[in-house]
Amino acid sequence: MRKDSTALAVVAGSAIALATAFSAFADDPKAPITVWVDANREPQAQAYKAAHPDVNITIDVVDPSQGSNTSKIALAVKAKSGIPDVVFLGTPDELATLSARPISFPMALNTVVPKATMDGFGTTLARCTYGGKVMCLGNDIGQTVFWYNKPQFAAWGYTPPKTFDEFKALGDKLAKEHPGYNLGTVNGRYGVDAFFGSSGCPVIDATSLADVRINTADPKCARVGEVIGPMIANGSLSTLDLFDKNYTTQVASGKVVGMIGASWVADYAFKPMTTNSGTDFDAKGKFAAAPMPTWSGESSNWSGAVGGGIWVVSNRASNVKAAVDFAVGMTTSPDIAKTQATYPAYGPSADIWLKAKAVDSWYAADPSSVLKDAGSKINPADGYVRYQTQALDAFNQTVIANGATDMTGSLKAWGDQLLQAAQSAGYTVTQ
Amino acid sequence: MPSKLATRAKTRLRVPAGWGFVAPYLVVLIAFGIAPAVYGLYQAFSVTSPVSDPYFSLTQNFLDVLRDYRLPGASWNVAKYLLIWLPLLLVVVFVLALAMDAKRTKFAALTRFVTYVPGAVTGSSAALLWLFMSSPAVSPIGPFLKLFADKSGSFLSDQTFALLLSVMGTAAGAGGWIVVVYGALVGIPQEVIESAVLDGASAWDTVWHIKLPLIRSYIAFILIISLAQGFQLFVEPTVISAGAPGQVSRTWSINQLVYSYATDQSNYGRASALAILLLLVCVALAVLIITKTKFYSIGDR
Numbered sequence: 001m002r003k004d005s006t007a008l009a010v011v012a013g014s015a016i017a018l019a020t021a022f023s024a025f026a027d028d029p030k031a032p033i034t035v036w037v038d039a040n041r042e043p044q045a046q047a048y049k050a051a052h053p054d055v056n057i058t059i060d061v062v063d064p065s066q067g068s069n070t071s072k073i074a075l076a077v078k079a080k081s082g083i084p085d086v087v088f089l090g091t092p093d094e095l096a097t098l099s100a101r102p103i104s105f106p107m108a109l110n111t112v113v114p115k116a117t118m119d120g121f122g123t124t125l126a127r128c129t130y131g132g133k134v135m136c137l138g139n140d141i142g143q144t145v146f147w148y149n150k151p152q153f154a155a156w157g158y159t160p161p162k163t164f165d166e167f168k169a170l171g172d173k174l175a176k177e178h179p180g181y182n183l184g185t186v187n188g189r190y191g192v193d194a195f196f197g198s199s200g201c202p203v204i205d206a207t208s209l210a211d212v213r214i215n216t217a218d219p220k221c222a223r224v225g226e227v228i229g230p231m232i233a234n235g236s237l238s239t240l241d242l243f244d245k246n247y248t249t250q251v252a253s254g255k256v257v258g259m260i261g262a263s264w265v266a267d268y269a270f271k272p273m274t275t276n277s278g279t280d281f282d283a284k285g286k287f288a289a290a291p292m293p294t295w296s297g298e299s300s301n302w303s304g305a306v307g308g309g310i311w312v313v314s315n316r317a318s319n320v321k322a323a324v325d326f327a328v329g330m331t332t333s334p335d336i337a338k339t340q341a342t343y344p345a346y347g348p349s350a351d352i353w354l355k356a357k358a359v360d361s362w363y364a365a366d367p368s369s370v371l372k373d374a375g376s377k378i379n380p381a382d383g384y385v386r387y388q389t390q391a392l393d394a395f396n397q398t399v400i401a402n403g404a405t406d407m408t409g410s411l412k413a414w415g416d417q418l419l420q421a422a423q424s425a426g427y428t429v430t431q
Numbered sequence: 432m433p434s435k436l437a438t439r440a441k442t443r444l445r446v447p448a449g450w451g452f453v454a455p456y457l458v459v460l461i462a463f464g465i466a467p468a469v470y471g472l473y474q475a476f477s478v479t480s481p482v483s484d485p486y487f488s489l490t491q492n493f494l495d496v497l498r499d500y501r502l503p504g505a506s507w508n509v510a511k512y513l514l515i516w517l518p519l520l521l522v523v524v525f526v527l528a529l530a531m532d533a534k535r536t537k538f539a540a541l542t543r544f545v546t547y548v549p550g551a552v553t554g555s556s557a558a559l560l561w562l563f564m565s566s567p568a569v570s571p572i573g574p575f576l577k578l579f580a581d582k583s584g585s586f587l588s589d590q591t592f593a594l595l596l597s598v599m600g601t602a603a604g605a606g607g608w609i610v611v612v613y614g615a616l617v618g619i620p621q622e623v624i625e626s627a628v629l630d631g632a633s634a635w636d637t638v639w640h641i642k643l644p645l646i647r648s649y650i651a652f653i654l655i656i657s658l659a660q661g662f663q664l665f666v667e668p669t670v671i672s673a674g675a676p677g678q679v680s681r682t683w684s685i686n687q688l689v690y691s692y693a694t695d696q697s698n699y700g701r702a703s704a705l706a707i708l709l710l711l712v713c714v715a716l717a718v719l720i721i722t723k724t725k726f727y728s729i730g731d732r
């Protein structure tokens with residue numbers, strides 16, 4: 001017992017000492033910084049550290065799953081110790097929780113990052129912005145395009161759809177002529193972000209930290225239901241998660257001939273799922289990117305955004321310059337751009353990254369121009385909200401669970417749950 | 432005959448010894464049981480708002496969680512689970528234990544061991560095992576599961592989930608209880624059974640009128656422990672639904688809803704409020720069972 005209490009006293013003592021030391025370092029250009037990254041971002045962070053030996057950087061590789069970073073930061077803020085200086089968020093919607101009280105974690109970056117650098121992030125900055133303050137820098141974006149199996153399309157005489165009406169017609173044709181094959185999935189974020197998101201259906205349309213627009217009766221939501229409802233019914237769209245074992249086996253055996261999917265779907269889903277899968281299907285040289293189809297009544301072929309990570313700097317950072325430089329370096333450095341896992345959010349970095357894709361023989365055709373075009377057309381109706389997980393869960397509980405039956409009723413039920421989730425998260429909801 | 436003085440001296444000696452035995456448990460109980468519950472109660476009265484400072488309210492968090500649109504669904508799921516799982520567990524445990532007791536052969540010893548094995552696999556790894564078993568694309572009984580799969584090829588859904596968890600909970604939990612109940616049956620004095628048989632009681636009569644009444648308190652014991660376990664269902668649905676993403680609600684059980692408040696929403700006040708409500712329900716049910724079965728009364732059984 002005594003030993004325990006001594007140990008406790010030592011721990012408490014050193015914690016107090018550390019906290020004192022921490023506050024003494026405030027605005028100290030020599031203070032060390034701590035960064036939290038996921039395993040995918042670790043090599044780039046290590047590269048940055050090696051290139052900047054004068055800065056004392058501690059890199060912690062942390063669990064990237066939804067909510068994990070936020071709950072750890074919330075506890076650190078509560079305990080007033082162990083707060084990281086820079087964090088990578090692979091589930092960027094957490095920014096909405098981190099920005100709100102009682103955590104109030106992010107530093108506004110528009111006052112410390114040069115405007116010329118900011119401009120390079122283009123439209124991706126919109127989601128990071130609350131009340132004119134830019135709370136994050138985009139690392140990568142998951143803009144959606146139409147991925148399709150080019151030789152298979154040619155063999156069956158199909159062409160990539162230009163509009164969503166053509167997409168639906170293609171689904172009818174596929175279901176009749178080649179049952180068992182499908183054109184992607186609409187489960188969870190693959191339905192909400194890729195389809196409803198690109199259409200501009202207001203479900204997670206945050207206008208500020210306390211205001212959001214929700215209306216699933218909007219025509220922009222109804223037109224999505226009219227396309228995906230019949231396609232779920234005839235089996236040309238799946239309701240399984242992209243990474244569900246029951247779906248990955250379909251990808252591996254070549255049953256998935258097309259998909260409205262994020263820029264990372266080819267590299268991080270199709271490629272690994274079809275490599276050494278034990279089936280006859282070899283995806284090498286098969287998949288190509290076609291532009292997003294256009295929703296009826298729209299003049300532009302908007303893209304949705306599925307995933308895409310962000311960097312957030314703590315407003316409690318003691319070495320502001322080092323912390324901001326790290327976030328800027330990770331997103332804008334040309335050397336890091338070459339090794340980025342997915343499509344960089346920073347324009348000039350994206351150009352560097354695309355050069356490698358243009359010559360990648362795994363693709364059936366160079367996807368770079370299609371990806372670049374879609375990257376600038378992400379529908380601005382989506383934002384980061386504090387009820388993102390509930391929004392997706394509610395979607396699966398209503399629209400997906402009911403399948404194709406009574407789409408109007410399902411959308412209404414989804415909207416009712418969204419409204420309650422948003423209000424429970426402290427939002428004022430407008431239609 | 433010992434004098435009163437000597438007895439008192441003995442009692443005086445016994446008291447510190449008793450505390451000595453209890454102390455290690457007491458430390459753990461206070462550190463990990465009582466202190467967190469008290470802190471939780473304190474948290475439950477602290478309301479966090481995204482736009483204002485945290486404030487104190489006796490009722491706000493409790494009202495918020497009771498009004499949550501996910502609570503009725505989660506409560507119904509847990510109720511379904513308990514209604515299927517508890518009777519199934521009790522029937523399996525008592526039928527198997529009584530059968531083993533009736534025929535005490537070497538084969539019974541082996542059966543006892545075999546039934547215990549699934550219980551030795553802990554919750555999370557058992558859940559992974561069952562996830563594998565219930566995924567038609569990879570399961571060894573895949574063709575059988577495909578008969579029940581929906582059009583997309585998935586077997587898991589909110590509808591089948593309670594049933595799957597009940598079967599899984601029984602397979603994993605029954606073994607340990609069988610050993611306990613069998614131990615209790617062995618403890619019944621042989622003379623009692625023999626005299627019953629001499630009086631012409633059939634095997635069924637001895638079970639119904641002698642064995643079961645004598646081990647009645649074990650039913651209460653299993654019920655109390657299992658009810659608390661069932662109400663706090665968390666690991667199994669979390670692991671299985673993570674493996675079949677998007678097929679089962681992330682807040683399928685009440686405890687998952689508590690977890691969602693704490694992690695998805697960083698709202699510790701509401702998480703604590705719902706956890707306290709859950710604790711109250713479990714304690715109330717335990718008290719009800721204890722009084723109804725006269726669990727702690729020593730005579731009069």
